[in-house]
Amino acid sequence: MAGFVKKLALVTALFGLISESRPGPTFHKSKNPRGNRRQSTSCGDTPADIIVEAPQINLWKGLTNEEADDLLEWLYDSKQGLNLTTADKAGPWDNTVGVTEILFPNKTDSLAYLDRGEVEPVRNARVGLFFGATPNPYMQNFIVGPIPVSPETTIEPLNYIYTKEVGKTPNYRADLQLNLGYYKTMTSTIADITLDLLGVSVTGNTDDTGFIQPIDPLQKEGDRIIDWITFGVKPTLGYDDATILIAGMWMKFDITGRDFSKWTSLGVFYNNIFYESTDELRAAWEKPGFVNLTKATDGEFAATDRQGDELPYETLPPPASVETSKRYAIDKGNKYVTWMDFAFYMAFDRDTGLKFFNMKYKGERIIYELGVQEAHSHYAGSDPFQSGTSYLDSFYGLGTYASSLVPGWDCPAAATYLDNVIHDDASTTTLPDTICIFEQDAGYPLARHTTANYVTVSKNTQLVVRWIATVGNYDYLMDYVFSLDGTIEVKVRASGYIQGTYYADNEDYGYKIHDALSGSMHDHVINYKLDMDINGTANSFQKVDIVPVTTSYPWSTLPRNTMKLSRSFLATEDEGKLNWPTNAGSMYLVVNKDSPNAYGELRGYRIAPNLGSPIYLTVQNSSVAQLSNRFATNHLFVTKQKDTELKSTSAWNGQDPGDPLVDFDTFFDGESLDQEDLVIWFNLGMHHVPHTGDIPNTVFSTSQSGISISPHNYLLRDPSRQSSHIVYINKTASTLTAETYGGEVATCVFDLAQLYPDLTSFPASSTNSAFPEPDLGGGS
Ligand SMILES: *[C@@H]1O[C@H](CO)[C@@H](O)[C@H](O)[C@H]1NC(C)=O
Ligand SMILES: *[C@@H]1O[C@H](CO)[C@@H](O)[C@H](O)[C@H]1NC(C)=O
Ligand SMILES: *[C@@H]1O[C@H](CO)[C@@H](O)[C@H](O)[C@H]1NC(C)=O
Ligand SMILES: *[C@@H]1O[C@H](CO)[C@@H](O)[C@H](O)[C@H]1NC(C)=O
Ligand SMILES: *[C@@H]1O[C@H](CO)[C@@H](O)[C@H](O)[C@H]1NC(C)=O
Ligand SMILES: *[C@@H]1O[C@H](CO)[C@@H](O)[C@H](O)[C@H]1NC(C)=O
Numbered sequence: 175m176a177g178f179v180k181k182l183a184l185v186t187a188l189f190g191l192i193s194e195s196r197p198g199p200t201f202h203k204s205k206n207p208r209g210n211r212r213q214s215t216s217c218g219d220t221p222a223d224i225i226v227e228a229p230q231i232n233l234w235k236g237l238t239n240e241e242a243d244d245l246l247e248w249l250y251d252s253k254q255g256l257n258l259t260t261a262d263k264a265g266p267w268d269n270t271v272g273v274t275e276i277l278f279p280n281k282t283d284s285l286a287y288l289d290r291g292e293v294e295p296v297r298n299a300r301v302g303l304f305f306g307a308t309p310n311p312y313m314q315n316f317i318v319g320p321i322p323v324s325p326e327t328t329i330e331p332l333n334y335i336y337t338k339e340v341g342k343t344p345n346y347r348a349d350l351q352l353n354l355g356y357y358k359t360m361t362s363t364i365a366d367i368t369l370d371l372l373g374v375s376v377t378g379n380t381d382d383t384g385f386i387q388p389i390d391p392l393q394k395e396g397d398r399i400i401d402w403i404t405f406g407v408k409p410t411l412g413y414d415d416a417t418i419l420i421a422g423m424w425m426k427f428d429i430t431g432r433d434f435s436k437w438t439s440l441g442v443f444y445n446n447i448f449y450e451s452t453d454e455l456r457a458a459w460e461k462p463g464f465v466n467l468t469k470a471t472d473g474e475f476a477a478t479d480r481q482g483d484e485l486p487y488e489t490l491p492p493p494a495s496v497e498t499s500k501r502y503a504i505d506k507g508n509k510y511v512t513w514m515d516f517a518f519y520m521a522f523d524r525d526t527g528l529k530f531f532n533m534k535y536k537g538e539r540i541i542y543e544l545g546v547q548e549a550h551s552h553y554a555g556s557d558p559f560q561s562g563t564s565y566l567d568s569f570y571g572l573g574t575y576a577s578s579l580v581p582g583w584d585c586p587a588a589a590t591y592l593d594n595v596i597h598d599d600a601s602t603t604t605l606p607d608t609i610c611i612f613e614q615d616a617g618y619p620l621a622r623h624t625t626a627n628y629v630t631v632s633k634n635t636q637l638v639v640r641w642i643a644t645v646g647n648y649d650y651l652m653d654y655v656f657s658l659d660g661t662i663e664v665k666v667r668a669s670g671y672i673q674g675t676y677y678a679d680n681e682d683y684g685y686k687i688h689d690a691l692s693g694s695m696h697d698h699v700i701n702y703k704l705d706m707d708i709n710g711t712a713n714s715f716q717k718v719d720i721v722p723v724t725t726s727y728p729w730s731t732l733p734r735n736t737m738k739l740s741r742s743f744l745a746t747e748d749e750g751k752l753n754w755p756t757n758a759g760s761m762y763l764v765v766n767k768d769s770p771n772a773y774g775e776l777r778g779y780r781i782a783p784n785l786g787s788p789i790y791l792t793v794q795n796s797s798v799a800q801l802s803n804r805f806a807t808n809h810l811f812v813t814k815q816k817d818t819e820l821k822s823t824s825a826w827n828g829q830d831p832g833d834p835l836v837d838f839d840t841f842f843d844g845e846s847l848d849q850e851d852l853v854i855w856f857n858l859g860m861h862h863v864p865h866t867g868d869i870p871n872t873v874f875s876t877s878q879s880g881i882s883i884s885p886h887n888y889l890l891r892d893p894s895r896q897s898s899h900i901v902y903i904n905k906t907a908s909t910l911t912a913e914t915y916g917g918e919v920a921t922c923v924f925d926l927a928q929l930y931p932d933l934t935s936f937p938a939s940s941t942n943s944a945f946p947e948p949d950l951g952g953g954s
């Protein structure tokens with residue numbers, strides 16, 4: 175052991191070490207050390223970015239702006255027969271362009287390029303079009319390729335990734351603005367009543383003190399299309415707290431068809447009584463003895479500024495994380511990152527944001543694809559709005575609503591910040607600084623041991639890739655954390671304003687958390703795709719159960735109550751719907767049966783919950799979500815990889831929940847899971863029963879969920895022993911010595927002011943508008 179111990183010395187091994195350990199990509203130090211505000215240190219030499227060149231093309235990289243512009247022009251060309259109207263001129267009765275983005279290539283074709291050096295797959299675009307120039311408006315997905323457009327480029331309906339067998343769905347929300355206008359003509363007829371009972375009115379005038387918000391998803395009663403609106407109090411203090419100012423009255427409408435003269439108001443709900451018309455409400459209200467409930471009002475309780483007594487010494491500078499050197503490398507053009515023995519490509523799309531592809535560890539692919547599929551939240555309550563709410567946030571676009579990260583606050587100032595570009599609604603939007611990458615100290619050692627003779631402790635450094643999607647009231651912070659022991663953690667945390675509801679009659683659905691506010695219970699289910707390839711694509715899913723047994727041994731006189739392991743494999747997709755075992759009494763492994771290690775055990779990776787308690791959706795066979803959220807019924811699922819099963823859902827699944835584009839349940843058709851290419855679909859999330867601590871905002875620290883993906887008999891020992899940042903304190907030497915293994919330490923003076931960059935240049939375009947948009951506007 176002593177032979178490996180080197181005296182602590184300033185060796186410049188860093189760059190050599192990195193290029194040695196990975197023969198593929200080539201590294202060089204940036205010629206121009208960064209001079210921008212995120213420079214991490216003034217210690218001697220400024221840590222420069224390590225530039226790496228991706229060994230292969232990023233097959234999942236978004237369309238360039240030029241490709242997107244050319245594609246738009248091509249789509250608008252009358253030769254395509256799409257009869258499209260440009261965004262600036264379009265109304266609800268026109269056909270318009272929605273998303274235009276890269277369609278991820280079939281894995282079959284990607285692997286031919288990645289693994290066998292064959293030709294790279296043709297680039298295709300997915301194009302979402304809205305067809306409004308018809309009495310039955312609809313939206314449909316198309317595949318356009320090859321990209322960039324050329325005389326060979328064609329357009330076809332995109333069907334193969336949808337279990338509905340067509341990427342098309344009715345658009346019952348085509349006339350949303352007209353709907354809202356109609357609702358306001360109806361709410362004005364009862365403005366005197368709402369002013370009296372709710373303290374607000376909604377008339378469509380700019381001085382409205384209330385707002386209305388329509389439901390998601392729309393409902394069907396037979397062939398009728400039903401909408402509900404909730405009344406709310408318009409925030410008055412400049413905070414985004416509309417979703418906790420719900421006023422306590424709801425209206426029902428029939429908005430079937432596009433002839434607004436045929437739309438009707440079907441009733442009003444107040445104080446647990448459903449009035450079948452506004453006249454019926456008026457008659458009741460005019461009678462003496464009408465019960466009038468507490469009014470919701472805005473106030474300081476909903477404000478997120480500092481309030482209350484200052485905490486002892488808390489105004490003093492807090493602890494901070496400093497990056498003393500850059501030890502990861504990025505090819506920004508290819509969105510390719512390497513850190514220690516990890517290497518991966520990244521992609522970013524409109525619907526669900528960040529994805530990882532072709533992730534390698536120690537030179538071998540372990541993950542082909544990892545990323546969010548959907549962020550679902552399902553509510554319950556005694557009122558028709560909460561009872562009818564099932565959000566599938568990819569419709570609004572987790573990518574579209576990616577937040578610009580605040581340096582020094584969302585991520586360390588010295589992190590690397592990456593922009594993303596979204597091509598949606600026939601326009602290009604650059605989302606500045608929407609991914610951050612940084613190395614952090616985990617805050618606890620990775621390993622240690624004390625003996626009479628020595629103490630040894632290892633540093634626990636991790637690479638974090640973070641982004642935040644702010645969809646309406648909620649902020650989802652998504653982390654991917656890479657560790658020296660080969661573990662990848664996937665975490666999600668939620669903050670922001672809850673969608674609460676009016677307090678009355680909701681005792682069974684939440685806590686009363688302010689004068690007129692119920693916390694309103696709901697489940698968050700965030701679905702991920704994890705396509706693992708362990709030593710190739712032929713993999714099996716092994717369960718190693720830890721079971722209590724009563725057994726006898728040759729040496730035992732009496733049967734003994736003890737425990738043992740019980741190994742089994744999932745045979746087919748019929749067994750592919752799983753939950754995390756109770757008492758963590760089973761290990762779930764992706765292994766390669768044909769790849770035993772030197773001891774004869776199967777090389778694999780283990781998937782296990784490791785933060786919060788991942789959940790599945792409490793509501794069974796939801797009357798609201800119907801078939802649109804079948805990915806939420808279990809903790810995790812195992813299916814055989816298929817090019818036709820690219821995603822567990824689609825951004826338009828909520829348009830017609832009874833007949834969604836992707837019904838995840840149909841993925842389970844009995845196929846073999848024995849030495850096949852496997853995909854794990856897992857859910858993170860939380861049962862969220864907001865309590866007073868959710869006011870004004872939910873805190874990330876309790877609203878969190880995560881899993882770890884770790885090597886399991888994959889290597890022959892813990893790879894973190896490769897780290898140089900291990901201290902060995904020799905207690906037996908005459909003078910105590912503390913030695914390391916060549917790991918450098920930073921010794922220079924660091925200017926702490928750099929931890930808090932000047933935020934006056936924080937990107938202005940980063941503002942996310944709330945959606946589903948409470949209609950806070952005036953006249954319409
Ligand atoms: C094309 O769309 C316009 C509305 O933008 C509509 O008036 C017209 O009827 C459509 N033409 C055809 C052939 O569908
Ligand atoms: C409802 O309460 C308000 C005070 O908040 C009062 O002015 C009004 O008269 C009440 N209306 C009825 C119908 O009791
Ligand atoms: C499988 O593992 C062996 C060593 O255990 C390695 O040589 C080989 O390259 C691996 N193959 C793949 C496809 O990962
Ligand atoms: C789900 O509920 C619907 C409506 O109540 C019912 O028709 C259907 O059979 C149920 N499906 C399952 C799988 O329970
Ligand atoms: C991907 O694979 C599916 C299933 O084999 C096929 O129908 C589809 O055409 C392929 N897509 C492309 C872009 O090659
Ligand atoms: C600890 O120090 C003693 C005394 O100098 C020495 O004999 C021993 O080799 C050291 N142990 C290691 C592991 O370096």
Ligand SMILES: [Cu+2]
Nearest residue numbers: 672696698862
């Ligand atoms: Cu919540």
